[in-house]
Amino acid sequence: xxxxxxxxxxxxxxxxxxxxxxxxxxxxxxxxxxxxxxxxxxxxxxxxxxxxxxxxxxxxxxxxxxxxxxxxxxxxxxxxxxxxxxxxxxxxxxxxxxxxxxxxxxxxxxxxxxxxxxxxxxxxxxxxxxxxxxxxxxxxxxxxxxxxxxxxxxxxxxxxxxxxxxxxxxxxxxxxxxxxxxxxxxxxxxxxxxxxxxxxxxxxxxxxxxxxxxxxxxxxxxxxxxxxxxxxxxxxxxxxxxxxxxxxxxxxxxxxxxxxxxxxxxxxxxxxxxxxxxxxxxxxxxxxxxxxxxxxxxxxxxxxxxxxxxxxxxxxxxxxxxxxxxxxxxxxxxxxxxxxxxxxxxxxxxxxxxxxxxxxxxxxxxxxxxxxxxxxxxxxxxxxxxxxxxxxxxxxxxxxxxxxxxxxxxxxxxxxxxxxxxxxxxxxxxxxxxxxxxxxxxxxxxxxxxxxxxxxxxxxxxxxxxxxxxxxxxxxxxxxxxxxxxxxxxxxxxxxxxxxxxxxxxxxxxxxxxxxxxxxxxxxxxxxxxxxxxxxxxxxxxxxxxxxxxxxxxxxxxxxxxxxxxxxxxxxxxxxxxxxxxxxxxxxxxxxxxxxxxxxxxxxxxxxxxxxxxxxxxxxxxxxxxxxxxxxxxxxxxxxxxxxxxxxxxxxxxxxxxxxxxxxxxxxxxxxxxxxxxxxxxxxxxxxxxxxxxxxxxxxxxxxxxxxxxxxxxxxxxxxxxxxxxxx
Numbered sequence: 001x002x003x004x005x006x007x008x009x010x011x012x013x014x015x016x017x018x019x020x021x022x023x024x025x026x027x028x029x030x031x032x033x034x035x036x037x038x039x040x041x042x043x044x045x046x047x048x049x050x051x052x053x054x055x056x057x058x059x060x061x062x063x064x065x066x067x068x069x070x071x072x073x074x075x076x077x078x079x080x081x082x083x084x085x086x087x088x089x090x091x092x093x094x095x096x097x098x099x100x101x102x103x104x105x106x107x108x109x110x111x112x113x114x115x116x117x118x119x120x121x122x123x124x125x126x127x128x129x130x131x132x133x134x135x136x137x138x139x140x141x142x143x144x145x146x147x148x149x150x151x152x153x154x155x156x157x158x159x160x161x162x163x164x165x166x167x168x169x170x171x172x173x174x175x176x177x178x179x180x181x182x183x184x185x186x187x188x189x190x191x192x193x194x195x196x197x198x199x200x201x202x203x204x205x206x207x208x209x210x211x212x213x214x215x216x217x218x219x220x221x222x223x224x225x226x227x228x229x230x231x232x233x234x235x236x237x238x239x240x241x242x243x244x245x246x247x248x249x250x251x252x253x254x255x256x257x258x259x260x261x262x263x264x265x266x267x268x269x270x271x272x273x274x275x276x277x278x279x280x281x282x283x284x285x286x287x288x289x290x291x292x293x294x295x296x297x298x299x300x301x302x303x304x305x306x307x308x309x310x311x312x313x314x315x316x317x318x319x320x321x322x323x324x325x326x327x328x329x330x331x332x333x334x335x336x337x338x339x340x341x342x343x344x345x346x347x348x349x350x351x352x353x354x355x356x357x358x359x360x361x362x363x364x365x366x367x368x369x370x371x372x373x374x375x376x377x378x379x380x381x382x383x384x385x386x387x388x389x390x391x392x393x394x395x396x397x398x399x400x401x402x403x404x405x406x407x408x409x410x411x412x413x414x415x416x417x418x419x420x421x422x423x424x425x426x427x428x429x430x431x432x433x434x435x436x437x438x439x440x441x442x443x444x445x446x447x448x449x450x451x452x453x454x455x456x457x458x459x460x461x462x463x464x465x466x467x468x469x470x471x472x473x474x475x476x477x478x479x480x481x482x483x484x485x486x487x488x489x490x491x492x493x494x495x496x497x498x499x500x501x502x503x504x505x506x507x508x509x510x511x512x513x514x515x516x517x518x519x520x521x522x523x524x525x526x527x528x529x530x531x532x533x534x535x536x537x538x539x540x541x542x543x544x545x546x547x548x549x550x551x552x553x554x555x556x557x558x559x560x561x562x563x564x565x566x567x568x569x570x571x572x573x574x575x576x577x578x579x580x581x582x583x584x585x586x587x588x589x590x591x592x593x594x595x596x597x598x599x600x601x602x603x604x605x606x607x608x609x610x611x612x613x614x615x616x617x618x619x620x621x622x623x624x625x626x627x628x629x630x631x632x633x634x635x636x637x638x639x640x641x642x643x644x645x646x647x648x649x650x651x652x653x654x655x656x657x658x659x660x661x662x663x664x665x666x667x668x669x670x671x672x673x674x675x676x677x678x679x680x681x682x683x684x685x686x687x688x689x690x691x692x693x694x695x696x697x698x699x700x701x702x703x704x705x706x707x708x709x710x711x712x713x714x715x716x717x718x719x720x721x722x723x724x725x726x727x728x
Contacts, residue, residue, distance in 0.1 A: 003051045005164050010105070011089035012098055013060030016117040017177040020089050020147040021057040024157065041073070043121055046159045046675070056083065064104045064214050072218065078110055079202050085111050087156065089147070092116040092129060095273060099264045100257075104172035106138070111167050113160045114142045115152070128274045128323040134173035173204045175406055178259045180377070182252060185213060185240040187422060189233055213237050216252045216627065247512035248378070253583075266387065286503065289384065298388040305381070305473060306412065309372040311465040317365035318464070322418070324656040326514055328357035351540030352533065354659075355640035355722060359528045362450040362639075367521045369449070373412055374516035378508035382407060394495065396480040397487030399429060401437040404481065410443035413452075413472055413619050417441040417690040421697055431493030435483045437697050438491075441686035442479040444472055446524060448607040448633035451681045455640055475682050482713070496603065528636065538641045539630050542604035543644060548597060555595040565586055599623075599645065618680065618715060619673040619722040627681065634687045672725035676718040683714035 024045025035563040043056040058077060059070035078086065086105055090098035095116075105112045114134070122129060135142040141159040143154030177183055189209035194200070198209055199222070212233050241252055248255070253561040291297055297498040307484035332353045341347040360483055385407065390400030402424070403411075409420025417440055424436040444452065452471055460467045487493075565585035579608045599605045600622065607629060608622035615625050627641040640658070663669050685707040686694065
């Protein structure tokens with residue numbers, strides 16, 4: 001005998017739910033109370049084919065947060081009883097509002113069927129609802145019904161039975177992005193909930209974390225059984241609440257609700273609902289979006305916004321950047337004059353000031369860029385950007401939801417690939433998620449930006465904004481092309497429908513924008529003062545030891561002694577000042593040769609020299625090789641390593657030129673070398689932390705693939721650019 005199925009009938013008050021319950025079960029009903037509460041519990045039986053079905057009419061509710069006994073009873077039934085299907089009866093006339101509860105069911109992981117009720121009124125209002133499209137977009141069955149005359153009830157039960165038998169209660173919970181602040185908190189809370197086992201067998205850990213952020217009293221009380229867990233979750237929730245109150249003057253639950261409605265608005269925007277616009281008013285935000293997300297105007301506006309941002313960044317940030325470069329040059333000179341010559345002086349001047357100072361010198365430009373980003377994010381434009389790019393992404397085998405991981409990774413320069421890779425969790429299709437994880441690191445993350453700025457400032461100072469714009473578009477193009485390649489070969493699989501939440505437009509507050517800018521800027525500065533400082537010291541040591549053998553050092557000493565003897569003789573003979581200055585130049589030349597020989601003989605120098613035979617095809621010398629090897633740890637290290645390498649090779653105490661000026665003056669560098677290096681930095685292996693993130697989100701096999709494949713691709717592209725460019 002077949003197992004009896006249990007269906008929960010849910011919905012907003014006045015959606016026609018009880019009418020539908022009566023139509024489905026007729027006289028076969030009985031009434032009791034839900035355990036622990038006085039709310040009435042109505043149950044009825046029906047038969048569909050060879051199946052007996054028990055239907056439980058849940059109390060009408062607008063959300064799954066238990067502010068009333070009715071809501072608590074409805075939610076507890078879904079969580080504890082695990083019905084085979086949840087039939088959500090919606091008033092199709094108010095679809096946007098009604099879907100809010102449906103979205104919460106999907107987040108809970110409930111096996112959902114939508115009953116679009118009151119369809120007669122919808123037709124009378126000259127509205128049409130594309131139920132097939134709604135079903136495809138939401139991934140659940142959708143049935144049109146008119147409960148009061150029983151239309152659609154048989155089809156509804158047939159769909160529910162088929163869906164329950166096909167899924168056996170197993171569904172993938174919906175995962176919506178709630179913006180940077182909430183998403184980061186959820187990522188932090190989810191593993192804590194998982195490890196504690198709180199409601200582990202009943203609901204997804206992310207749902208528990210989400211409810212905690214919403215201040216759900218039931219979930220908060222339940223977490224108190226584990227004091228350490230409750231303290232950790234409260235700490236994160238309090239921090240996020242304080243942050244969004246300070247920056248956006250709102251609460252986490254408001255942001256969560258906004259994004260749910262944004263998700264629904266995007267869904268309906270896909271042509272699910274068509275109205276006679278002569279009788280329906282159009283909201284102002286819809287009017288704005290008609291232009292901003294227009295298929296033709298949207299991309300043009302997007303490119304104009306990006307172009308304007310880069311022009312503004314270099315126009316405003318270049319002057320204070322020059323001040324900082326001058327300051328670090330002066331600081332190096334002071335340290336050189338104050339500290340006795342030797343290893344300690346070399347560590348302070350070459351290892352720390354020239355290494356870390358090179359990275360910190362770009363802080364003004366970075367801050368201006370972050371300021372623009374914070375404004376666009378707070379305005380709500382970033383979500384529109386994702387919506388616009390969705391059409392393009394589909395052509396390359398990616399999902400519309402891949403846009404946000406790309407943007408977070410540095411699609412608009414300044415992001416970070418680590419949260420970008422983690423943001424790919426919102427993709428339900430494994431092939432699309434993997435393709436996104438592997439291509440997101442091509443974006444211009446905040447760590448690559450100083451390298452780009454360094455080279456652009458050295459070789460393309462008059463067209464800096466244009467160069468940055470081209471680089472950004474180039475990163476997007478390469479990521480999409482590689483995604484197309486991967487999806488057509490090693491990561492095959494069908495495409496899935498796309499929904500992108502569009503939060504309402506908000507006028508950014510000056511305080512909020514400044515706080516967001518400072519938060520990102522401070523992370524950059526902190527990284528330069530910790531990780532980059534540590535790596536700079538290690539690389540300084542690798543570029544200093546073991547030093548020159550005594551025999552080679554003796555040769556340089558003999559050359560110096562010979563020149564000094566000649567100089568002494570000339571001086572006694574009354575030689576002119578010009579002649580004596582020539583001896584000084586020869587001495588400085590010997591010092592430079594010795595410094596370069598010592599750097600080449602160091603551990604890092606030997607590695608760089610060993611690679612020179614191969615990398616010279618792309619135009620790189622041994623010093624660039626050292627920097628690129630260091631970049632595997634973090635991309636900013638490329639700048640700090642070049643700063644140290646050029647500092648160790650330069651012994652003129654009066655030399656205070658910026659690193660950009662030194663690169664521009666180096667005969668080993670030219671414009672095509674710079675372009676080749678820009679391409680290589682854009683494409684080669686992700687930094688170590690990103691590789692770990694890729695391994696966690698996929699596997700170590702794919703993490704290793706990203707390192708090898710990306711580096712091979714980068715070298716091939718850089719070599720092609722250099723070889724073709726230098727022959728033009």
